[in-house]
Amino acid sequence: MSSKRHRRDVIVETRSLSMHFGGVRAVDQVDFTLFDKELRCLIGPNGAGKSTFFKCLTGQLHPTAGNVLIQRQDTTGAEPHEIAGLGVGIKTQVPNVFDGLSVDENIWLSARRWHKPKRARALTAETIERLRLGDIRRETVGRLAHGQRQWVELGMVVAADPWLVLLDEPAAGMTHEETARTAELIREINTEAALIVVEHDMQFIRMISSQVTLFHEGRILMEDTMEAISNDKRAREVYLGHRA
Amino acid sequence: MNGRDTLRKMRPVFVFALIGVIFMFTAPYVLQLFTIINLTTAIALAVLALSLALVWGFGGILCFGQVAFFGLGAYAYTIAAINFGGSTWAILVAIMVASAFAALLGYFVFFGRVSDVYLGVITLTVTLIFFSLIRRTSGPEYTIGKALMGGFNGITSPPLNLPWDAGSFLFPEHVFYVAMAALILCYVFCGWLVTTHFGRVCVGIRENELRAELLGYDSRLYKLGIFTISAGIAAIGGVLFCNGVGRITPDVFNLYNAALTIIWVIVGGRGTLIGPIVATFGLFYLTSALGGQSLFNNNLVLGIILIFFVLLVPKGLAPTVTDWFTRRRKPRRAAGRRRRAARRTGATEA
Numbered sequence: 053m054s055s056k057r058h059r060r061d062v063i064v065e066t067r068s069l070s071m072h073f074g075g076v077r078a079v080d081q082v083d084f085t086l087f088d089k090e091l092r093c094l095i096g097p098n099g100a101g102k103s104t105f106f107k108c109l110t111g112q113l114h115p116t117a118g119n120v121l122i123q124r125q126d127t128t129g130a131e132p133h134e135i136a137g138l139g140v141g142i143k144t145q146v147p148n149v150f151d152g153l154s155v156d157e158n159i160w161l162s163a164r165r166w167h168k169p170k171r172a173r174a175l176t177a178e179t180i181e182r183l184r185l186g187d188i189r190r191e192t193v194g195r196l197a198h199g200q201r202q203w204v205e206l207g208m209v210v211a212a213d214p215w216l217v218l219l220d221e222p223a224a225g226m227t228h229e230e231t232a233r234t235a236e237l238i239r240e241i242n243t244e245a246a247l248i249v250v251e252h253d254m255q256f257i258r259m260i261s262s263q264v265t266l267f268h269e270g271r272i273l274m275e276d277t278m279e280a281i282s283n284d285k286r287a288r289e290v291y292l293g294h295r296a
Numbered sequence: 297m298n299g300r301d302t303l304r305k306m307r308p309v310f311v312f313a314l315i316g317v318i319f320m321f322t323a324p325y326v327l328q329l330f331t332i333i334n335l336t337t338a339i340a341l342a343v344l345a346l347s348l349a350l351v352w353g354f355g356g357i358l359c360f361g362q363v364a365f366f367g368l369g370a371y372a373y374t375i376a377a378i379n380f381g382g383s384t385w386a387i388l389v390a391i392m393v394a395s396a397f398a399a400l401l402g403y404f405v406f407f408g409r410v411s412d413v414y415l416g417v418i419t420l421t422v423t424l425i426f427f428s429l430i431r432r433t434s435g436p437e438y439t440i441g442k443a444l445m446g447g448f449n450g451i452t453s454p455p456l457n458l459p460w461d462a463g464s465f466l467f468p469e470h471v472f473y474v475a476m477a478a479l480i481l482c483y484v485f486c487g488w489l490v491t492t493h494f495g496r497v498c499v500g501i502r503e504n505e506l507r508a509e510l511l512g513y514d515s516r517l518y519k520l521g522i523f524t525i526s527a528g529i530a531a532i533g534g535v536l537f538c539n540g541v542g543r544i545t546p547d548v549f550n551l552y553n554a555a556l557t558i559i560w561v562i563v564g565g566r567g568t569l570i571g572p573i574v575a576t577f578g579l580f581y582l583t584s585a586l587g588g589q590s591l592f593n594n595n596l597v598l599g600i601i602l603i604f605f606v607l608l609v610p611k612g613l614a615p616t617v618t619d620w621f622t623r624r625r626k627p628r629r630a631a632g633r634r635r636r637a638a639r640r641t642g643a644t645e646a
């Protein structure tokens with residue numbers, strides 16, 4: 053699969069993507085492109101439509117209008133398992149893990165989806181080591197702290213060995229140290245895969261230093277480096293003004 | 297998971313299966329024939345409980361009408377056995393009819409993304425529809441092949457016969473052996489199923505359907521799969537039931553039986569297979585014992601037991617007992633781990 057893809061290939065594209073809830077235009081005619089191996093952050097104030105946009109990409113919501121293309125394939129209205137089937141790893145804003153199962157089982161269920169039993173076991177062990185979950189691997193996920201559950205979910209994303217990774221607020225509720233490790237992990241994933249990261253935390257975005265897309269009221273306000281955005285007057289008004 | 301892991305995980309299943317085998321071969325020597333015949337009915341109900349334990353406890357699908365597949369299996373067996381003049385193929389027909397019906401119903405429910413609450417309502421409604429439809433088939437015009445439906449009186453079920461000789465019927469104690477063997481096989485099958493990739497995904501879907509979907513599993517297919525399999529198992533229970541009782545009537549589809557199945561699983565514990573089986577035997581004997589006296593109302597006692605479990609033992613029997621054992625064993629195991637760790641560090645130093 054990867055041999056056919058090249059850097060500068062568009063791998064995610066939306067065309068006038070809209071998602072309306074009754075009168076609320078949560079996402080409004082968004083044109084967006086992501087290149088292969090790119091790391092992109094989506095930022096914007098609360099309610100800007102980032103998560104809704106994200107859910108349209110992952111099949112959790114079916115858009116009101118417009119199209120989503122992943123690797124030039126029209127995935128508008130596809131189901132989440134079909135999107136995942138393309139090799140896309142997804143982490144939602146509200147942690148979605150198998151609470152009643154062990155850390156091991158959580159990761160294994162992800163690895164085993166795409167790999168033979170032997171390879172799946174190896175990948176599970178690898179992932180647990182990589183995310184330093186070794187000490188808690190037999191624990192029930194529901195009993196873990198919030199930050200640890202986030203890591204289990206990240207582990208599930210990594211274990212599937214995806215070429216495109218979509219993360220909605222991966223550092224939410226993490227301690228400072230955990231956040232730094234998450235940023236490190238994201239950069240590591242980025243050596244192999246493209247990423248879209250929805251994030252609220254400026255500090256965190258500076259840590260992973262990527263191209264940033266700024267959402268505001270369901271639309272893309274601007275797209276630039278974090279530095280340029282922090283210096284832009286309009287961007288500061290909608291977002292940074294009441295945070296900095 | 298490799299073969300050895302599967303065997304290790306299935307060790308408790310084999311232990312209980314072995315206890316079952318021992319019981320199977322000793323019971324006819326120590327118990328009276330009357331008790332053995334009664335036991336056959338209890339075993340049939342235990343298979344029904346097992347099927348719900350699988351689909352609800354592991355698949356997370358609260359099927360309020362599991363008894364529909366049980367009754368459908370019993371009717372299909374009876375009608376087929378009368379028409380075929382033998383029981384062997386009739387058993388197969390019973391399993392096929394119930395599974396096919398479940399697959400069809402499940403297709404509309406799961407692929408139509410009907411919510412979990414409605415699933416319970418729909419399956420219960422289907423059960424009650426069977427109840428009232430079959431009750432109305434009392435005229436001589438209601439026949440399927442050679443079998444007269446018989447309305448609320450039901451149909452006399454032909455007993456099981458030897459597979460190679462349709463003329464030689466099994467005696468009640470032999471039916472007991474068959475029933476017990478079927479229960480043990482179904483139990484081991486379910487115990488194995490939940491250790492497979494399929495079974496583990498079903499448990500994952502029970503825990504978090506969206507997460508399973510985001511990992512790339514089509515949850516609808518898995519739900520349909522476990523729903524269909526459990527219906528087939530319920531049908532095996534139905535075949536045993538009509539053999540134990542000697543006839544099948546539409547009462548099998550009534551609300552009382554539908555609720556009773558749920559009670560067995562709640563009392564035995566969701567997420568285990570042995571719990572609901574044991575609970576079925578226990579409650580079966582309790583209700584037959586209560587049937588012999590008139591001091592306490594049967595339903596009242598069942599209701600009190602249900603409330604007792606829901607409020608005080610919400611996990612059910614088997615998980616509570618397991619918890620109790622692991623809590624007692626934990627300090628010892630932790631100590632063992634510390635010792636092993638100490639040995640390891642000692643080895644690196646040396």
Ligand SMILES: Nc1ncnc2c1ncn2[C@@H]1O[C@H](COP(=O)(O)OP(=O)(O)O)[C@@H](O)[C@H]1O
Nearest residue numbers: 073076078096097098099100101102103104105
């Ligand atoms: N399921 C829904 N039904 C109705 N309105 C919704 C729904 N989901 C999101 N919204 C609305 O859409 C807007 C965008 O929300 P969201 O995408 O969650 O923003 P963000 O993730 O950027 O904070 C908000 O105004 C929110 O109230």
Ligand SMILES: [Mg+2]
Nearest residue numbers: 102103104145
């Ligand atoms: Mg959000």
